[in-house]
Structures are given as C-alpha cells and as structure tokens.
Amino acid sequence: MHSLFATFWSGNYSPHGYCLMWQPQLLWTHIVADALIALSYFSIPMALVALVRSRRDLAFGWIFWCFAIFILACGATHVMGIVTLFTPLYGLEAVIKLITAVASVATAVLLWRMLSTLVRLPSHEKLQETNGELAAMVEQRDAALAELKNEVAQRESVEAALLQAQKLEAVGQLTGGIAHDFNNLLQAIAGNLELLARKPDDADRVIRWTSSALDAVERGRQLTGQLLAFSSKQRLDVKSVRLAELVGGMSGLIERAVAPLSRVRIERLDPVWNVQTDALQLELAILNLAFNARDAMPEGGVLTISAERRSGKVAPDLPAGDYVAVTVTDTGTGMPPEVVARAVDPFFSTKGVGKGTGMGLSMAFGVMRQSGGTLLIDSELGQGTKVTLLLPLATLEPRRDTQDDSARDERISLAGATIALVDDDPHVRASLAEMLRAAGAVVEEAGDGAAGVQLVQSRRFGALVVDFAMPELSGSDVADQVAGTDPQLPVILITGFADSNKLDAIASPNVTVLRKPFESHELLRKIRDVARR
Incomplete structure (x- = not known):
C-alpha cells in the first residue's frame, strides 16, 4: 500500500501537455476554457456570500456551505487542469477531485432530502391566490374593526344619553323645592322694587333695598348655575377638587332633595382633603344618593354626610394608596342582601314603574371607577343604608378662582x-x-x-x-x-x-x-x- 501511494506521489509522470503533442492550438484551448470555467466557479461563492451579507433575514443552512465548497472545489479542479498541462502534479489534482467528490455527494444528499420540502413550495399562482385570500381577510378585519368602532360610539352615545336622562331626572325631582326658592327670590326682588318706587328719594333706604334685591339676584344666579351644570352636557373632567367646598356648596340642593320630611346633617369635612374626580359628576352622584335616601325614609329620617381619610388596601378592587371615603348614611328601610348585590346594576330598581330609572347608583359607581375609586354599600333590612364613595386623595392643589372684591x-x-x-x-x-x-x-x-x-x-x-x-x-x-x-x-x-x-x-x-x-x-x-x- 505504501509503495502504491509512493508511486502515486513520485512525480515520475509526463505533464498532460505531452499527451497533446504540445500543439499550441490544443494547449491554449484547454487553458482558456479551464480558466473561464474556474473564474465562473469562483465568482458563484462570492455572489452567494454577498447575498448572505445583504439578506440577514434569510436563513442559510448546511446546504449553502456544502454548495459553496462544491463550487470552489470544481473551480480548483479546472485550475489544476491548467497546471497539469505543464507540471505533472496529479497527486494534488487527485486530492482536489476527492474533496470535490465529497462536497458533491454531501450536497446531493442534502438536496434530495430537501426535495420534498421544495416540491411543497407554493407556485406563483398559489401565492397569488393566497395573497388574495389574505387581502380578503384584511378587508374583513377592517370591516369588523369599523363595525366595532361604530358599536363603541353607539354605546358611548347611549351611555351619555342615559347619564343626561339621569341628570334631568335629578333636576325634575328638585322641581318643587326650586319653584319654592324662586318664588321667594322673586318676592324679595319685587318687594324691594316696590319700596324703591314708593320712596325713591330716601337715599339710605334705596341703597339698602337695592342691595337686598341684588342679593336675591345673586342667590338666583347661583341656583340656576347649579341647575344648568346638572342639566348641561358635560364630559368627565377628572381633576383635583376641594371636597369640603363641593359638599358645602351643594348643601342647599341636598336639603331640597330630602325635604320636607327628612333632615340633613353634614359633618365637618377637613378643608385640606382634595380628591381626584369630576366635580359635577360627584355632585350628581351625591344628589342621587340623597334621592335614594329620601325614598328609603318615607316617614322621615336623617341623612348624614361625612368623610374620613383611609390609607392602604381600602377595597378589594383598589390598589393600596391614600383615599378619602365620603359616606352617605340614611335611617331608612335598608336593603336585603340580594338587593345590595344588584344595586349598582344599570336599570335595576325596586321603586316601581315610573319612580326611577335605576341608573342612580350605577352612574355613581361608574363615576367612582373612572376617577380611580369605587363605591361600597353597607345595608341591612330595617337598619338603614350606608353608601361609601372612595376617591383617590389628590396630590395637586386645585386651582382657585380669585376675584378682587374692590372691583365691585x-x-x-x-x-x-x-x-x-x-x-x-x-x-x-x-x-x-x-x-x-x-x-x-x-x-x-x-x-x-x-x-x-x-x-x-x-x-x-x-x-x-x-x-x-x-x-x-x-x-x-x-x-x-x-x-x-x-x-x-x-x-x-x-x-x-x-x-x-x-x-x-x-x-x-x-x-x-x-x-x-x-x-x-x-x-x-x-x-x-x-x-x-
């Protein structure tokens, strides 16, 4: 065996040009042909390398490297074809051909293994058909999204209409007390104007009567301002609100809501407590709770409004933090557990047809959730009801509108x-x-x-x-x-x-x-x- 390989590498052979009788035409034909083939083979891996570098998103496996080695080896065999024309390096040529054979076999094996996958690749027509199906699916998705947006817009419109109806219902329930207050205001204005007409020359009394009439106008302006705020269309505007000022400012409306049989007790609220909510919606929520308390106290009773600061995990559905709990408590008939469980459901009401929309507690609960808080109900049949509005404690100080008193x-x-x-x-x-x-x-x-x-x-x-x-x-x-x-x-x-x-x-x-x-x-x-x- 050793002698066989020694003979193979001895170099005692004639160059291939000898076989061609050293005829220039044949030599140059072989040289030019092998050189062009070798250059073409060498250029193919360079093109593949450029493809790999430019398309990082494509995955190239072993088939790529086998094919590259196979192509380079084929090019090397043609180079050796030129060399052996003049130098009998047939051993080196044999090694290169052996490498080429191994690379070609590996490439062929991998290619045959991939053949089933390549056969399953979709045709151009199939791709076009699939693209058409995908485009149809995209159109269906866009249509579904548009329909969903339309449904969301309709739902928001219905919710806004329901909230508006609840506001108008609140104003309607205040009608008797409001009419009484306006008649008193008109009486004050008319009486003072009549006094002015009788004694226009009495300067001191004219000033006093005028001031009294203007005070009545101011009270009427505040009252209509509250009613317009309730009845007008408002977007939820969550911001820092002074709780003590808000409850104190609506105390008159609360008293009218429970009049004439019940009375209102508002405990002192800490003036430094500012809550994060929508002021008008919180007023409407408290007013609706007052209406519910009035209906729960048909023989009269006491409505108490209080507040306290709570910290930590104050409710199961709220994150730990600082909150203010506004509590509205009545001494009415109370509710059984099954009614408490459904109290915040929209349109759920135990008042009977025509006596309520069933949206009061639901609206209050929605306002609390949008403000980052929640609503809790504690009630027992015959023992009254306590509704707690939990609102986040505001970290920013509310803006205060200032007015120069000297301007008047x-x-x-x-x-x-x-x-x-x-x-x-x-x-x-x-x-x-x-x-x-x-x-x-x-x-x-x-x-x-x-x-x-x-x-x-x-x-x-x-x-x-x-x-x-x-x-x-x-x-x-x-x-x-x-x-x-x-x-x-x-x-x-x-x-x-x-x-x-x-x-x-x-x-x-x-x-x-x-x-x-x-x-x-x-x-x-x-x-x-x-x-x-």
Whole structure:
C-alpha cells in the first residue's frame, strides 16, 4: 500500500501537455476554457456570500456551505487542469477531485432530502391566490374593526344619553323645592322694587333695598348655575377638587332633595382633603344618593354626610394608596342582601314603574371607577343604608378662582366709546343701554340679528355687545357675519344659554362670553378692556 501511494506521489509522470503533442492550438484551448470555467466557479461563492451579507433575514443552512465548497472545489479542479498541462502534479489534482467528490455527494444528499420540502413550495399562482385570500381577510378585519368602532360610539352615545336622562331626572325631582326658592327670590326682588318706587328719594333706604334685591339676584344666579351644570352636557373632567367646598356648596340642593320630611346633617369635612374626580359628576352622584335616601325614609329620617381619610388596601378592587371615603348614611328601610348585590346594576330598581330609572347608583359607581375609586354599600333590612364613595386623595392643589372684591365698587368710565347693542328682548336691551350710557358710552341699538349686522356695517364701533340666543340670526351668527367686514371688532357675547358645547365652539380671539345674570361692573369692565377707541 505504501509503495502504491509512493508511486502515486513520485512525480515520475509526463505533464498532460505531452499527451497533446504540445500543439499550441490544443494547449491554449484547454487553458482558456479551464480558466473561464474556474473564474465562473469562483465568482458563484462570492455572489452567494454577498447575498448572505445583504439578506440577514434569510436563513442559510448546511446546504449553502456544502454548495459553496462544491463550487470552489470544481473551480480548483479546472485550475489544476491548467497546471497539469505543464507540471505533472496529479497527486494534488487527485486530492482536489476527492474533496470535490465529497462536497458533491454531501450536497446531493442534502438536496434530495430537501426535495420534498421544495416540491411543497407554493407556485406563483398559489401565492397569488393566497395573497388574495389574505387581502380578503384584511378587508374583513377592517370591516369588523369599523363595525366595532361604530358599536363603541353607539354605546358611548347611549351611555351619555342615559347619564343626561339621569341628570334631568335629578333636576325634575328638585322641581318643587326650586319653584319654592324662586318664588321667594322673586318676592324679595319685587318687594324691594316696590319700596324703591314708593320712596325713591330716601337715599339710605334705596341703597339698602337695592342691595337686598341684588342679593336675591345673586342667590338666583347661583341656583340656576347649579341647575344648568346638572342639566348641561358635560364630559368627565377628572381633576383635583376641594371636597369640603363641593359638599358645602351643594348643601342647599341636598336639603331640597330630602325635604320636607327628612333632615340633613353634614359633618365637618377637613378643608385640606382634595380628591381626584369630576366635580359635577360627584355632585350628581351625591344628589342621587340623597334621592335614594329620601325614598328609603318615607316617614322621615336623617341623612348624614361625612368623610374620613383611609390609607392602604381600602377595597378589594383598589390598589393600596391614600383615599378619602365620603359616606352617605340614611335611617331608612335598608336593603336585603340580594338587593345590595344588584344595586349598582344599570336599570335595576325596586321603586316601581315610573319612580326611577335605576341608573342612580350605577352612574355613581361608574363615576367612582373612572376617577380611580369605587363605591361600597353597607345595608341591612330595617337598619338603614350606608353608601361609601372612595376617591383617590389628590396630590395637586386645585386651582382657585380669585376675584378682587374692590372691583365691585370700582367706577368705570366708557367716555368716548361707541357701542353697538343687539338684543331681541326690549327690557334687557333698554336696561343695558341705560347702563352703558350712564358710564359715558354712545350706544346704538338693534332688536334682532339682521338689524344688528346692518348697524355694525353702517359705521365703525368700538365694540359689539350681542345676545347669543336670538331667533333667525343668533349672536354667534352675527359675530361671524360682522367678522367678514370688520375682523378686528371686539364682540362681547352675553348669554343665559345652557349648552356650553355650543359656546365652546365659538373659536375667535375677538369674542368674549359673559353669562347672564351679570352685574353692571362685569360688563363695563369687559368693554373697557377690549373696546377700541
């Protein structure tokens, strides 16, 4: 065996060119052909390497490396074909051919093993069909998403309508007490005006009677403001709220809610406790709890509102933290366990047809959850009910609206100002015109929106004072039309309108909104601040 390999590597052989009789035509043909084949073989692995480097997302396994070695070995055999034309290195050529054979066999084996997988690869037509099916699925998904969004929007609309109905129901249940309060306010205003008419020259008494009438107007404004806040469409606005001020400010509404048979006791609330919630929705939740307490005390009783700070794990469905627990307790009939278990379910009510929507506790529970808190009910039949509203303790101090008390007594002069006044109510328009003229302004009046537009377009005014709610052309319509001819004209929109969304939609830097009823110094100050001379 050793002698066989020794003979194989001895080199005592003639070069391959000898077999070709060293004819130049044959030699060059072999040289050029083998060189081109070798260069082509060597270029293929280089192209494969470039593919691998540029497509990191593709997975290349052993078949790639076997194929690369096989191609390189094939190229090397053709190089050796050129070498052996002149040098008889047949042993090296044999080794290279052996390597080529091993690489080719391995490549062939791997390729045959992959053949079934390659056969199963989808055709171009199948890919197109699959892409079409995928596109159809995407369209179905998009349609389902659009339908889901529409259903969500409809659900939110229904929830908003239910909440609005609950607010209006609360206002309706207050109707008797509100009518009584307004009649008292009107009586106070009418009585003082009658005294003024009888003795207009008694300066001291005129001041006292006027002050009394204005106090009655202010109480009426606060009352209508609360009612409008309840009845208007509001989005949930969670922010830091002063709990003591909120409960104290609505104490009158709570008393009216349980009147006349029951009474209200509000325990002292720590003024430093600020809670994270929507102020108007919390007021409505407490008011609904008061209505429930009134219905649970048909023979009268006591409604108690208290609050305490709690920390840690205060409820199973709340994370540990700092909370304020607002408790509304009544001495009424109470509820059995099966009623307590369903008390916060929407539309669940034990009051009978026409006596409630069943949304009061559900709405209160929803507000608590959206505020980051929850609602707990503790009740026993015949022993009354305690409802606890758990709200997160606010870390930020609420914003406080400050007003300079000296502004009320400030003497404001509008001398030199020319004002256009548009209001369809002749009594309101007359009183406003007298107020402005008393301050030194020149006033031109119009009784409707169209006349107001013509008035403003006829001459140059320092400011336009226009009522919002007028037939045909509203105050915002007048402001829009006037802006076309005089875009710099300051507009003061006066309104007692309830829909805050429509007022918020008036987006113009030249328009200022003033809500009725207002005192003279408020209107005069706004005109002084914005009017052009």
